[in-house]
Amino acid sequence: MSTETLFEKAELRNSSVKAWKEQGKKIIGTVCCHVPEEILHAAGAMPYRLRATGVTDLSEGDTWMSTFTCSYARGTLQYLIDGTFDFMDGVISSDGCLMAGRIFDNWKYVDGNAEKKEFYLKQIAAPRMNNENAVRYYRDYLDQMRTELGAYMGVEITDEKIRASVALYNETRRLIRALYDLSKSDAPVVSGTERLKLILAASSMPKEEYNEMLKDFLARAGSRAPIKNYRARIMLVGSALDDPEYIKVIEDKGGLVVTDALCFGTRYLWEPVELEGGDVLTSIAASYLKRPVCPRMVDLHDEFGDLIVNFCQDFKVDGIIYERVKYCEIWGGEGLYFGEHKGMKEADVPLILLEREEIMTNIGQLAVRAEAFIEMIEK
Amino acid sequence: MADGHIEKVxxxxxxxxxWKNPEIPDWRGSLVTAGVDIGSTSTQAAIMTDGQLYAYASIRTGSNSPSSAVDAMNWALEGTELTPADLHYTVGTGYGRVNVPFADSTVTEITCHAKGANYIYGPTVRTLLDMGGQDCKAIHCDENGAVTSFMMNDKCAAGTGRGMEVIANLLAVHVEDIGEMSFRIDAEPPPVSSICVIFAKTEATNLMRSGWSKEKVLAAYCHAMALRVARLLERNEMQLDFAITGGIAKNSGVVKRIERLIGAEALRTDYDAQIAGALGAALMGKALHEKKGGKSGRRREGG
Incomplete structure (x- = not known):
């Protein structure tokens, strides 16, 4: 299998999507990484994370959403409305951020199918705190989802099925961590641009197939050409970033993106779901809520800061690029507090804040900022 | 208008x-480096011999960036003993940095302006404001002119040289006279829009119709530009000493208003602050040439 075959899976309408649909099976779109894909998988559906990669027209998104909505959300709605995602049999959204919620609301309002029985539509609440009450509350939504999705799919989503799905997903997580491990080397064999494509592939194809392909990729990674001619090692943090072209602009200037704290990166499938002996949904709820995913978790700021500091050390990061999509609710104000974390202060890693739009019209502006930052931190 | 046509100004x-440095009448140095800064509006070429500014030229960027670079360099070399073959190392900078056909490498204008300001204003500069043709940058640097942080605004021509040119044309005032004229007022008027240069132009037109003098409109425009820039400086936590580079550094109407708003005086210089980018590029060229162990000496003679 060639690497290109795996990269093709990062395309929105990739060959795995087509093959899945040809078998008459269902694909359910998810918004935000707080929708536990394991439950969808256990139902026999293919979870597919909705995104706006490569969007060039926001006319529908602009029509239905306020221009104060982030362009990632408007782009995702655009794709739902303009037919790019016409292979979806349903959409499940969490209230991961206000924008994610609005994708759901507007799609529900706009699309005629949304009210029909053949399209499954569900919004779940994901608390922004991590405590017992929050876990219980979140678990109730997961239980609703299990019941309703099971009815829609015509199957019973048993604990055994969910446990099997969790095992499969934990294997995906293990493989993704191994993929990132490759970038700890002084001469990594995978660029940040390529790695994002591999993560996008994970979010857009069946995990059984993905695990096999990624395993094969990792086994052959040693024969790839090491990347030595970079000028600085960069970590990316910030808003949902689903466009490999953005990273390519930075890497073309010599900034090798070695790691990230992005929800289409390490924050997607990383920490394993720990299944304890008790209730399986409670275990999933607890595992999902304790992840330092992004600043939405109001009581995990220190943990999130610790994670970034640890990544900086593990991946020998020279500088952090903090990218925020304009009007991003989660990352908009975080920049004010970002450097206040004790470990971050001590680590004193150079940082730059860049504003971003989903449509890549500002490549020149990004390029000059990225290059100047690289010149600043280059050793 | 004697022949029935309006003179187009x-x-x-x-x-x-x-400019050619009068203190270096003949080139006797051994290392010649150059910097070419192709900006959106103007192009500068600076030549340094042994780390000293020897000559420079500043021209308007035409529609063809490579030919602008060549024209600026040829003009800077004119009247000197040097030819392009004497340049040991040339660095391209500015938005058109990749379009300098004879450049050995490229460096961003952010890094180059900090280096250039360090040369022009001295090592005490900690905050640099580069007001260019189509963007504005607040740059922090250390005593060596190395960038420590920066912030850019390039979303709109408001607050940039191009915006000033638009107003010059609208009010039929030579751009170089704007600064001085903008102070011929009784009291500082409120600013026009600093969000969008088109809105500012519309506002200026309406103010003229309502009876404002050109001077008052210019004051309102310079005020708006200064406000926009002062906000950028505040966001980037300004530190002293403070200096300005770029074409707008020559516009006292904006500079003095910025100083008033931020409560600090910008350093002054006899150099043309518009050449800071090209000068910094030439300095970077020297460092890069030495880093790679490049030879010096007369290239034409030594081969």
Missing amino acids: EYWRWEESR
């Missing part, structure tokens, strides 16, 4: 210039 057109 390009009020925005600032004077192109060149």
Whole structure:
């Protein structure tokens, strides 16, 4: 299998999507990484994370959403409305951020199918705190989802099925961590641009197939050409970033993106779901809520800061690029507090804040900022 | 208008210039480096011999960036003993940095302006404001002119040289006279829009219709530009000493208003602050040439 075959899976309408649909099976779109894909998988559906990669027209998104909505959300709605995602049999959204919620609301309002029985539509609440009450509350939504999705799919989503799905997903997580491990080397064999494509592939194809392909990729990674001619090692943090072209602009200037704290990166499938002996949904709820995913978790700021500091050390990061999509609710104000974390202060890693739009019209502006930052931190 | 045609005056057109260091009458140095800064509006070429500024030229960027680079360099070399073959190392900078056909490498204008300001204003500069043709940058640097952080605004021509040119044309005032004229007022008027240069132009037109003098409108425009820039400086936590580079550094109407708003005086210089980018590029060229162990000496003679 060639690497290109795996990269093709990062395309929105990739060959795995087509093959899945040809078998008459269902694909359910998810918004935000707080929708536990394991439950969808256990139902026999293919979870597919909705995104706006490569969007060039926001006319529908602009029509239905306020221009104060982030362009990632408007782009995702655009794709739902303009037919790019016409292979979806349903959409499940969490209230991961206000924008994610609005994708759901507007799609529900706009699309005629949304009210029909053949399209499954569900919004779940994901608390922004991590405590017992929050876990219980979140678990109730997961239980609703299990019941309703099971009815829609015509199957019973048993604990055994969910446990099997969790095992499969934990294997995906293990493989993704191994993929990132490759970038700890002084001469990594995978660029940040390529790695994002591999993560996008994970979010857009069946995990059984993905695990096999990624395993094969990792086994052959040693024969790839090491990347030595970079000028600085960069970590990316910030808003949902689903466009490999953005990273390519930075890497073309010599900034090798070695790691990230992005929800289409390490924050997607990383920490394993720990299944304890008790209730399986409670275990999933607890595992999902304790992840330092992004600043939405109001009581995990220190943990999130610790994670970034640890990544900086593990991946020998020279500088952090903090990218925020304009009007991003989660990352908009975080920049004010970002450097206040004790470990971050001590680590004193150079940082730059860049504003971003989903449509890549500002490549020149990004390029000059990225290059100047690289010149600043280059050793 | 004697022949029935209105004379077309390009009020925005600032004077192109060149300079040769009178203290270095003949080139006797051994290392010649050059920097070419292709900006959106102007192009500068600076030549340094042994780390000293030897000559420069500043011209308007035409529609063809490579030919602008060649023209600026040829003009800077004119009247000197040097030819392009004498340049040991040339660095391209500015938005058109990749379009300098004879450049050995490229460096961003952010890094180059900090280096250039360090040369022009001295090692005490900690905050640099580069006000260019189509963007504005607040840069922090250390005593060596190395960038420690920066912030850019390039979303709109408001607050940039191009915006000033638009107003010059609209009010039929030569761009180089704007600064001085903007102080011929009784009291500082409120600013026009600093969000969008088109809105500012519309506002300025309406103010003229309502009876404002040109001077008052210019004051309102300079005020708006200064406000926009002062906000950028505040966001980037300004530190002293403070200096300005770029074409707008020559506009006292904006500079003095910025100083008033931020409560600090910008350093002054006898150099043309518009050449800081090209000068910094030439300095970077020297460092890069030495880093790679490049030879010095007369290239034409030594082969």
